Amino acid sequence: MPKQTQIDADVVIVGAGLSGMIAARTVLAAGLTPVVLEADERVGGRILTEEVIPGVPVELGAQWIGDTHERMFRLAAELGVETYPQFDDGETSYDLVGSGVLRESEFHARFAEELAELERVLRRLDELATEVPVDAPWSAPEAAQWDSITAGAWYDAQGLSQVARTLLEICTVGILAVPTAEVSFLHLLFTIQTCGVTSELFAESEGGAQTTRFVGGTVEIPRRLAALIADRIMLKVPVQLIEHSADSVTVHCRGGLIARGRRVIVAISPTLAGRIMYDPPLPGMRDQLTQRVPNGSAMKAFFVYDEPFWRTDGFNGQLISDVGPARMSNDTCIPGDNHGVILMFLEGEQARSFGRLPEEDRRAALTAELVRHYGGKAAHPEFYVDGEWSDRQWTRGCYNANLGPHVWTAYGPALSAPIGVIHWASTDTATYWSAYMEGAVDAGERAAREVVVALTD
Known part of the structure; x- marks a missing residue:
C-alpha cells in the first residue's frame, strides 16, 4: 500500500x-x-506549447486571443507576457464543392451570391442569439424548440446553396470541433451569445477571436x-x-x-x-449531465519550412477547403524568425478519421493538400509535428464540451451550480x-x- x-x-x-x-x-x-x-x-x-526547433514554439493547444478578450489581455500584462498580432496580409486560398483551388479574389467574384446568402444567415443567428440568456440558456423564449434540433438541422432548413452551406459547416466545426449534426441549435446560439456576434467568432482579422498571440508561446x-x-x-x-x-x-x-x-x-x-x-x-441530475457533454475532437498539424514562401505569392497562409484532410489553416510564423510555419486544423470528423492513421500517412495527405494550394515548395518541410487531443489521458478532447439536443433544457442548471x-x-x-x-x-x-x-x- x-x-x-x-x-x-x-x-x-x-x-x-x-x-x-x-x-x-x-x-x-x-x-x-x-x-x-x-x-x-x-x-x-488545454494549453500546450512545444519548441520544435530553437526559437520556434508551436501551439498544439490554445493559441490565440481576440480583440474583446479583455481578461486575457489584462492577465498577460500583469504577468509580463508580450503579445503580437496574427499575420493576416494576403489572400486566403479556397477549394470548395468542386471549385478547384481559387484565390480569395477569384472565389469572392465567382460566388458573390452564395456569400451574400451566408451573410444573411449569420445575421439571423446574431438576432436569435440575443434571446439566449448566457447564465440560463434553458430559459430562452424558444429554448425548447431550439434545443430539440441540431445546429446542422437548422442550417439545412435555411435553403442555402451548397457553397454557403459548406462554408457555414466548416466555420462552425472550426469553433465547436464537432459536426453540426451533433450539437444542439440552442448550444450554438449560446456560444454565439457568450462571444458577442458571429463576426467575432468566425473572423480572423480585426474584431475576431484569433487576432493576437503571445511572445514565447501561450x-x-x-x-x-x-x-x-x-x-x-x-x-x-x-x-x-x-x-x-x-x-x-x-x-x-x-x-x-x-x-x-x-x-x-x-x-x-x-x-x-x-x-x-x-x-x-x-445528485443524479449532475451525473446525468456529465454523461451528455462530450469534449470536441481536434488535431493541429504544423509544417515548418525554411521560409514563408506563400507570402511571396500573396497568400496569408489561410486555406478553406472541403477536400481536406484539413478544412482550414493559418500562417503561424514567429516574428523575428525566418522560418515559415503553417498550421493545419483537423476538427470533428477529420480529427477522428485522420487521427487513426499512422503519422506518415496523415502527414502525406496533409502535404498533398498544401501542395495543391501553395505549390511544390510545400512538399519539403524541415519539420512536422501534430497532436490529437482525445488521445491525451488528462484532457480527452478539445476545444470544449458540446451539448447535444435536450441537454441544456433538461440538465443545464447543473453545469456550474455548486x-x-x-x-x-x-x-x-x-x-x-x-x-x-x-x-x-x-x-x-x-x-x-x-x-x-x-x-x-
Missing part, C-alpha cells in the same frame, strides 16, 4: 489548467490558502501563473475520490496524497469531472467567451468568488 501524505488548505483545486490557476490566484489574493492538484506532469491543461501564461503559486501546486496526482460534508472536503489522489480543505473547486471539463468518485454521490462545498470551473462553464482562454479565466474567477464569499462572510 502506498504511504499516505496529507496536505491542508482552505480550498482544494482540482486541475492546473487556466481556470484552476486563476482560481488559485484569486483565492490566495483573498487571504485564503489554496492547493492545486494536477493529474498531468505539467500545468496548462505556455508563458500558465507557466508564470504557476510560478506565483509554485509551492501550492502538486503534479502527477490524479484525483480519484472527493469526500464531502457540509463544511469540509477530503480529496484522495492516486499515490496516497490526501488534501483536506473547506471547499473544493473542480476545474476540469465536465466529462473528466464525472470520472471522479464522490462520497456521498452527487453542490454543497463543491464548485465547478472550466471554460466549458463560462458565460463569457465559453470554450476560449477568456472563458477559462471567466470561469476560474467566478468559482473563486463563490468560494471566497462562502468562506469569508
Whole structure:
C-alpha cells in the first residue's frame, strides 16, 4: 500500500489548467490558502506549447486571443507576457464543392451570391442569439424548440446553396470541433451569445477571436501563473475520490496524497469531472449531465519550412477547403524568425478519421493538400509535428464540451451550480467567451468568488 501524505488548505483545486490557476490566484489574493492538484506532469491543461526547433514554439493547444478578450489581455500584462498580432496580409486560398483551388479574389467574384446568402444567415443567428440568456440558456423564449434540433438541422432548413452551406459547416466545426449534426441549435446560439456576434467568432482579422498571440508561446501564461503559486501546486496526482460534508472536503489522489480543505473547486471539463468518485454521490441530475457533454475532437498539424514562401505569392497562409484532410489553416510564423510555419486544423470528423492513421500517412495527405494550394515548395518541410487531443489521458478532447439536443433544457442548471462545498470551473462553464482562454479565466474567477464569499462572510 502506498504511504499516505496529507496536505491542508482552505480550498482544494482540482486541475492546473487556466481556470484552476486563476482560481488559485484569486483565492490566495483573498487571504485564503489554496492547493492545486494536477493529474498531468505539467500545468496548462488545454494549453500546450512545444519548441520544435530553437526559437520556434508551436501551439498544439490554445493559441490565440481576440480583440474583446479583455481578461486575457489584462492577465498577460500583469504577468509580463508580450503579445503580437496574427499575420493576416494576403489572400486566403479556397477549394470548395468542386471549385478547384481559387484565390480569395477569384472565389469572392465567382460566388458573390452564395456569400451574400451566408451573410444573411449569420445575421439571423446574431438576432436569435440575443434571446439566449448566457447564465440560463434553458430559459430562452424558444429554448425548447431550439434545443430539440441540431445546429446542422437548422442550417439545412435555411435553403442555402451548397457553397454557403459548406462554408457555414466548416466555420462552425472550426469553433465547436464537432459536426453540426451533433450539437444542439440552442448550444450554438449560446456560444454565439457568450462571444458577442458571429463576426467575432468566425473572423480572423480585426474584431475576431484569433487576432493576437503571445511572445514565447501561450505556455508563458500558465507557466508564470504557476510560478506565483509554485509551492501550492502538486503534479502527477490524479484525483480519484472527493469526500464531502457540509463544511469540509477530503480529496484522495492516486499515490496516497490526501488534501483536506473547506471547499473544493473542480476545474476540469465536465466529462473528466464525472470520472471522479464522490462520497456521498452527487445528485443524479449532475451525473446525468456529465454523461451528455462530450469534449470536441481536434488535431493541429504544423509544417515548418525554411521560409514563408506563400507570402511571396500573396497568400496569408489561410486555406478553406472541403477536400481536406484539413478544412482550414493559418500562417503561424514567429516574428523575428525566418522560418515559415503553417498550421493545419483537423476538427470533428477529420480529427477522428485522420487521427487513426499512422503519422506518415496523415502527414502525406496533409502535404498533398498544401501542395495543391501553395505549390511544390510545400512538399519539403524541415519539420512536422501534430497532436490529437482525445488521445491525451488528462484532457480527452478539445476545444470544449458540446451539448447535444435536450441537454441544456433538461440538465443545464447543473453545469456550474455548486453542490454543497463543491464548485465547478472550466471554460466549458463560462458565460463569457465559453470554450476560449477568456472563458477559462471567466470561469476560474467566478468559482473563486463563490468560494471566497462562502468562506469569508
